[in-house]
Amino acid sequence: MDRVTDTEIADPLAIPELAPGCMAASKPYPAAANHQTALGFPGELATDWHDMAIAKIGELREKYRSFRVYLDACVKCGACTDKCHYFLGTGDPKNMPVARQDLLRQVYRRHFTLAGKYLPWLVGAKDLTPEVLDDWYSYFHQCSQCRRCSVFCPYGIDTAEISMAGREIMDSIGKGQKYSNEILGKVMKIGNNLGLPKKALAATLSDLEDEVEEATGVRVEFPLDRKGVEVLLVSPSADYFAEPHIAGLIGYAKVFHQAGISWTISSHATEAANFGMFIGSYDVMRKVALRIREAALDLGVKRLVIGECGHAWRAAYSFLDTLAGPFDFLDRRHPVPQHICEFTYEQMQAGKLRFDKSKNDHVRLTFHDSCNVARGSRMGDRPGGQFDIPRAILRAACNHFFDMAPETIKESTLCCGGGGGLLTDELMAVRKAGAQPRMRALRQVAEDHGVTHMAAMCAICKAQFSSVLPHYGFDREAIVSVHQMVSNAIVLDGAKPPTDDAAGDEA
Amino acid sequence: MLAAVFAAAYYVAFGVLAAGLGYRIWEYARVPAPLKIPTTPAPTTTGGVALRLLREVVLFESLFKANKWIWLFGWLFHAALVLSLLRHLRYVTQPVWEWVTAVQPFGVYAGFAMLAGLLGLWARRIWVPRIRYISAPSDHLMLALLVGIAASGLGMKYLAPTDIVAVKAFFRGLVSFDWQPLPADPLLLVHLGLVALLMIVFPYSKLLHAPGLFFSPTRNQADNPRERRHLAHWARALESGRG
Ligand code: SF4
Ligand code: SF4
Ligand code: SF4
Numbered sequence: 001m002d003r004v005t006d007t008e009i010a011d012p013l014a015i016p017e018l019a020p021g022c023m024a025a026s027k028p029y030p031a032a033a034n035h036q037t038a039l040g041f042p043g044e045l046a047t048d049w050h051d052m053a054i055a056k057i058g059e060l061r062e063k064y065r066s067f068r069v070y071l072d073a074c075v076k077c078g079a080c081t082d083k084c085h086y087f088l089g090t091g092d093p094k095n096m097p098v099a100r101q102d103l104l105r106q107v108y109r110r111h112f113t114l115a116g117k118y119l120p121w122l123v124g125a126k127d128l129t130p131e132v133l134d135d136w137y138s139y140f141h142q143c144s145q146c147r148r149c150s151v152f153c154p155y156g157i158d159t160a161e162i163s164m165a166g167r168e169i170m171d172s173i174g175k176g177q178k179y180s181n182e183i184l185g186k187v188m189k190i191g192n193n194l195g196l197p198k199k200a201l202a203a204t205l206s207d208l209e210d211e212v213e214e215a216t217g218v219r220v221e222f223p224l225d226r227k228g229v230e231v232l233l234v235s236p237s238a239d240y241f242a243e244p245h246i247a248g249l250i251g252y253a254k255v256f257h258q259a260g261i262s263w264t265i266s267s268h269a270t271e272a273a274n275f276g277m278f279i280g281s282y283d284v285m286r287k288v289a290l291r292i293r294e295a296a297l298d299l300g301v302k303r304l305v306i307g308e309c310g311h312a313w314r315a316a317y318s319f320l321d322t323l324a325g326p327f328d329f330l331d332r333r334h335p336v337p338q339h340i341c342e343f344t345y346e347q348m349q350a351g352k353l354r355f356d357k358s359k360n361d362h363v364r365l366t367f368h369d370s371c372n373v374a375r376g377s378r379m380g381d382r383p384g385g386q387f388d389i390p391r392a393i394l395r396a397a398c399n400h401f402f403d404m405a406p407e408t409i410k411e412s413t414l415c416c417g418g419g420g421g422l423l424t425d426e427l428m429a430v431r432k433a434g435a436q437p438r439m440r441a442l443r444q445v446a447e448d449h450g451v452t453h454m455a456a457m458c459a460i461c462k463a464q465f466s467s468v469l470p471h472y473g474f475d476r477e478a479i480v481s482v483h484q485m486v487s488n489a490i491v492l493d494g495a496k497p498p499t500d501d502a503a504g505d506e507a
Numbered sequence: 508m509l510a511a512v513f514a515a516a517y518y519v520a521f522g523v524l525a526a527g528l529g530y531r532i533w534e535y536a537r538v539p540a541p542l543k544i545p546t547t548p549a550p551t552t553t554g555g556v557a558l559r560l561l562r563e564v565v566l567f568e569s570l571f572k573a574n575k576w577i578w579l580f581g582w583l584f585h586a587a588l589v590l591s592l593l594r595h596l597r598y599v600t601q602p603v604w605e606w607v608t609a610v611q612p613f614g615v616y617a618g619f620a621m622l623a624g625l626l627g628l629w630a631r632r633i634w635v636p637r638i639r640y641i642s643a644p645s646d647h648l649m650l651a652l653l654v655g656i657a658a659s660g661l662g663m664k665y666l667a668p669t670d671i672v673a674v675k676a677f678f679r680g681l682v683s684f685d686w687q688p689l690p691a692d693p694l695l696l697v698h699l700g701l702v703a704l705l706m707i708v709f710p711y712s713k714l715l716h717a718p719g720l721f722f723s724p725t726r727n728q729a730d731n732p733r734e735r736r737h738l739a740h741w742a743r744a745l746e747s748g749r750g
Contacts (some may be wrong), residue, residue, distance in 0.1 A: 018636050064743060066724050072531075073719030076646050077581065078638035079573035079632065093640045102641065114711050115645070123712075124643030147725075148545045152573035153582075154563065155716055158544065199559035282541060286745065318543045318732045325736050335733050378730055383548035411548060412572075424639040467525055 007473040009447060012408050012440035015082045016091035023092040024134075026430045028141045028422075031176035038185045039284055042174030049173040054111050057104075061112065063282075066161040071108045073155045076099060080149040080157070085414050086142050089433030094139045097149035097159040103135050104166055127363045130402055133175070140166035141177060142430050144419035145278065145311075146371035151411055160420070164280030167421075171279055179424035180278045187271055187288055193251045198224075198267040204240050205265070213251060217496030220250075223264040223415045230302050231256065231263035234272045234292055234316075235341070236459035237305025244481050247460055248308050251483025252340055254490050259347040261304070266295035272312035272461065277319075278421035288325035289315070302331040305338050308481060310370030310458030311419060313339055317377035341457065342379050344486060347388045348396060355489040360398040364454045366393055366445050366484065367403065368438065368465075369413035370458035384410075390482055394455055397489040400447040408441040416456070418464025432468050439472040448476075457482045510677065510689040513699060517681055527710025534602075540724040541739035549730035556729050563720060576631065581592035581676045584624030590617035591660070592730050598675045601683060615664065625650055649712065651700055659698035669695045 033043030061068045080097040082088065082168060090199040094100060102124070109116030109125035116125030121346055145160035170176065186195040205222035220492040223229065233256075256263045269291040276285025296304055303328070306316045316337045321327065327336045335342065347353050369387060379385040387410045395401050408414050415459045417434030445451040456462050456479060467478035521626045550556050562568040567585075568576045594614025597603045632642050663669050669692040680687035689695075708714065721727060740748075 062538060065535060065538045065722060068538055069535055069719050069722045073716040075713045075716045076641050077577055078641060079570055079577050081637040096637060098641050130582055147546060150725050151567055154567055154570040155720050156546055157724040158725050247537045320735050322542060378547055383551060
């Protein structure tokens, strides 16, 4: 798997030939019985799985307007057929968004529409056979819930809603996915996706304090469970152990330090990502979200800031108040929740931060809009702030910034290929293929502007790119955190004078 | 006899259309959207949302972003359909409303535009492999039905005109329950028969996309989750007993 797979210069959005069935064998590992039951799902495929699944479809159409309207409204116009990065990367027609929806729609029509009941052949209705269930398991786990298709559909049909529903139905009959359900178990028990216990976390944070002090001469704090501070920071747990995530965490800490605003991390809610979203379960999502509320109450903070993570930011921005609100015990003069980029930008506007851009002169940078931020949330008070604010921060911290082709960024951004619960090794083939359009867009700016690095603000994007970049002929370190650039360039009061070789250290 | 059959067909078709559509809309309105899922960047106010929907309905904004060919054929067909429908108001209004007379000259060309749009869409459904893959027999039949309606209408205009005064009397008679005879021209009967069929299948088919757009949460929600709490009725029930 270490082979370089694609170094062609090609149009990132080039439409492939259809290759029916070529990804049918791509399936995640099934969840073990104990992970299933821990979340209240059957441990293994139930004997009456068929009837249970149909009943679940009936239940979902009473609970979710999106599910019902989207299954009814599609006119098969085909506008979405070339919009999914997994289709662009594989050519498997079942990765076309409408075809992915059809996997569920065919069964829905068979049981819940007049035409499907009496004239199934006419409207493409099908029974839920073991083969169809197999297709569900394969192809609903080849959707990163990135919502690119929903931008282009004339009715706004969001395939992510359908694949979430598909996974919810499968969970409810005992056919869960190991990766997501195992991680959810850890969050519920320990408080984060990695199962990182409090002691290990405390040790990591104090190491970071030493490390930053050694590099800068300034003691920047990384407080854990400190009561009565201003800000609770909830970040994806990868920020505490993975590269380039940690470099981003150091950036947040420096910003808090320089802004003079007290903050803390909570060991009860050490995880911003909400995997309940991936499996489409409102209930599970709600339980995960409540941990953040509990931590904020317990620590008596006034503000809630979320670290760099795409799905986490969508879950926080769009869903947190619904799931775990109202947050009237927080200081409502600030947005609840607030993104770390919004926070940093606010401090920049207030004149609290100074940057020495030359510290990033070894970097020629581009920016990957994480899709869940781009299409499922906002920053600032104007629509599109989620595009402008991170770019404003990067431009303030770097001299050399270049955007990728317009049809591959902002609302049309291409997923990294690893989102939505797919960041697991057994799905590497589809992850690599799904990254292809983004990698081609990156290659364009590398050719045209000598771009060397790409910043992202999502834990999954960063992890995914770290593993797929080499397959496309890039350096694995070419992916950086937005706040890593901030960390490199920010001027700390009382820092020791820079030495010549310090500049390249953290990129 | 002929008039009676068609009169009955139209009463049924109208009843099915009105009841079926009303039922669908009621269903969509009743089922909640428990989470905020507008596709962003999205308007932050209700006024903004209304504008977004208006752009979708009038200009097919998202489709334009997606694919210029589908947009061209689709928009052409729908715009022409609206014009033709307006033109047809002259067969039920007496005296004919003035603005209906005003659209009359365009309405005639609209028939051709409609046909062109439909044939363009159909050609893509047949020859573009991605779209052929996602098409079911019903998708082709729906196009055939619409092509049949447009073609028979144009045929009456240019090849075999019918007694339009009598047709108007028939439809006005339907409205006032004072039944009148219907000319037995084959093209007319085909045209009217297909239209009645279309009205009947509307609420039971993908033609539901028309009301669907207005109920699509990715399009009809304002992007304001931090400003206003959003809670579905069934989700409210989970709130009790929370620590
Ligand atoms: S763009 Fe929308 S309506 Fe058209 S085929 Fe795709 S999902 Fe269906
Ligand atoms: S949500 Fe994204 S991954 Fe899923 S079908 Fe749509 S474009 Fe593909
Ligand atoms: S991992 Fe990143 S790019 Fe991929 S779906 Fe999530 S936010 Fe989007």
